Amino acid sequence: MNPSNYLVLAAILFSIGAVGVLVRRNAIVVFMCVELMLNAANLTLVTFSRIQGTLDGQVIAFFVMVVAAAEVVVGLAIILTIFRTRRSASVDDVNLLKY
């Protein structure tokens, strides 16, 4: 199977994720979109690893997963705390930190 198909898929997934981050207001959905982008990147890494015939890309993919897991833990905790105080999960409501 042509490996470039995987790359195209990864690009599509990344774009969906990026658009989702930009257009959605719900923090949870934004978060999921970020995950989508991360995994698109992972897919690229693994694909290139396959093309190159080395294991480097796959190893980095594992790193990305670990970091993503940690990020989710912190991110969800923040979202939960904000929701408790402001009764909202909209990212546009959290705009106090500005000029």
Add this chain to the structure above:
Amino acid sequence: MSSVHALAGVGAEGATSVVGATGAFNATWLLLALPLAGAAVLLLGGRRTDRTGHLIGTLAAAASFVFGLVLFFTLHGRSSSGREVSSNLFTWLPVNGLKVNVGLLFDPLSSVFVLLITGVGTLIHIYSIGYMAHDPGRRRFFAYMNLFLASMLLLVLANDFLVTFVGWEMVGLSSYLLIKFWEYKPAAATAANKAFYVNRVGDVGFLIAIMLMFATVGTTSFTGVFNAVAQHAIGYGTLTAIALTLLLGAASKSGQFPLQTWLPDAMEGPTPISALIHAATMVTAGVYLIARSNPIFTGSQAARTVVLIVAAITILLGCVIGCAYDDIKKVLAYSTVSQIGYMFLAVGLGPAGYALGILHLLAHGFFKAGLFLGAGSVIHGMDDEQDARRFGGLWRFMPVTWVTFGLGYLAIIGFPGLSGFFTKDKIIEAAFDKGGTSGWILGCVALLGAGLTAFYMSRIFLLTFHGERRWSDSGPDAKHPHESPTVMTAPMIVLAFGSVFAGGLLVLGGSLQHWLTPSIGRSAEVGAHTINPAVLTVLTLVVAAGGFAGAYLRYQLRPVAAVAPADSEVSPVTVAARHDLFLNAFNEAVLMRPGQYLTRFLVWSEAVGIDGVVRGIAAGVGGLSGRMRRAQTGFVRTYALSMLTGSVLLVGALLLVKAS
């Protein structure tokens, strides 16, 4: 504590050597320490010493004088080869390449200065007890006087140009503090500032001279520099430069042309100060400096010519202006200017005149101090009136002042047998003996100066003590002239004795010249006199008598107005003299105003230019950041968009680079 410097060939001819201090000379520093301690006690003691301050101050001065006498006679007992005693106190600057030792040199030259300073100083301290009796700041006054004595002694006792310079600056400070002693008077405050500024000009000259010495010789000690001069280690150009810059310093301190303007203004200070600092001692520091640096001046004919020109101009200038003023202290001040001109004339003549300059300096110290104290006594008795046109006929009311002032007056105009007769005559004679056209010019200037001196001193004497009374003892402006208390008249009597006898004692038999030989070399022998001395003496007396006759005819036989005639009624010469020959105006127009404009321009350009740029940058950055922070909207999605845009641009740029 002591060190022995081998010094050969210093002085014009006489090979002398500086010896280390032994015995009493180990304590030479006490001379300065006593008045310095007096000043410290009075200044730090505060009001607690208010009641005894004047006594402490006088005692410190007197103790210093007594110790000076002891040292003088010890020195006198030595053979003439061992009369330069140097004692090192400590090393001040042990920097690599520059080693400055603070040491004291007690030699014949400094010994006569020590006696003059402490002797006249003590007398004037005693006088001030009476003069300042009712002044609330009397303690401070005595503290400053003691500080002055210590500074002046440091100046004349130092054995290094740099240490001399320290004393030089300290007398400047004391002079400044004492001129503005009555600082609530704007005139006094201005005069003090003026004295300080004008002296700065000379100080720069002195400093440059010291730097030149260090640059060429590598040392600033007297022995080191004079040895180098003796060994011709300094080129003629450099030597002349050193001498001229020293002259600049000397001229500013001694009120010589063109830096004389501060001295008459300095008369705003209390009269004892005018007597001590601005007549007898500090203003003669310039003469001391030239006499002390005699190897340098002997080596540079060009520099001595400049000294002579300065001296000749100053003699005439002081005399001419002195004729026009009615303020008794101003007249005496201009008289001081011209008399110091005579001293400069003498030292400018080189080896023939160094001793004559010192001679006239000592005699002048006595009679001018006596004259000032007499003037102070008159001012005191006339309720602070200084205008001689409002005096007249005072001899009946102040007999002691009249006699002492009169003796000082006779001494300064060169009445036969009195101090000035001996010392000034010698200088006039030496000027003629210089030979050539310049000798004739200088001699005639000195002779003319003697005549003018006789005129203006007779004028002020007659206006003050003789003629009709131009004051009244009734009415709103009533004066009750009275003789001063004994504490004031006693010093005047002592100084009057000095005015009468000092000159004769010092001159006859060449005693002072002989005494000074180790310091300033043997006086050059004059081959043939240009004019026979006896003829010249008679000529000088005739000229002086002419001056007196002029004053007598004009101010004794004809009535004198109590108010000076307006400028429009007097001759242009008088108008010019009344305005200090427009030299003050010249200084103001040529130096002060442009300086003021320059500083104003610099302040303006600093505010607009430099500050403008700095403030402009700050304002620009501030405004820009104020606009740019608007980008911080607080919406997370805006940030995400900008990050994405940035990343896309970055990747695009990378791809572009790779593709090309």
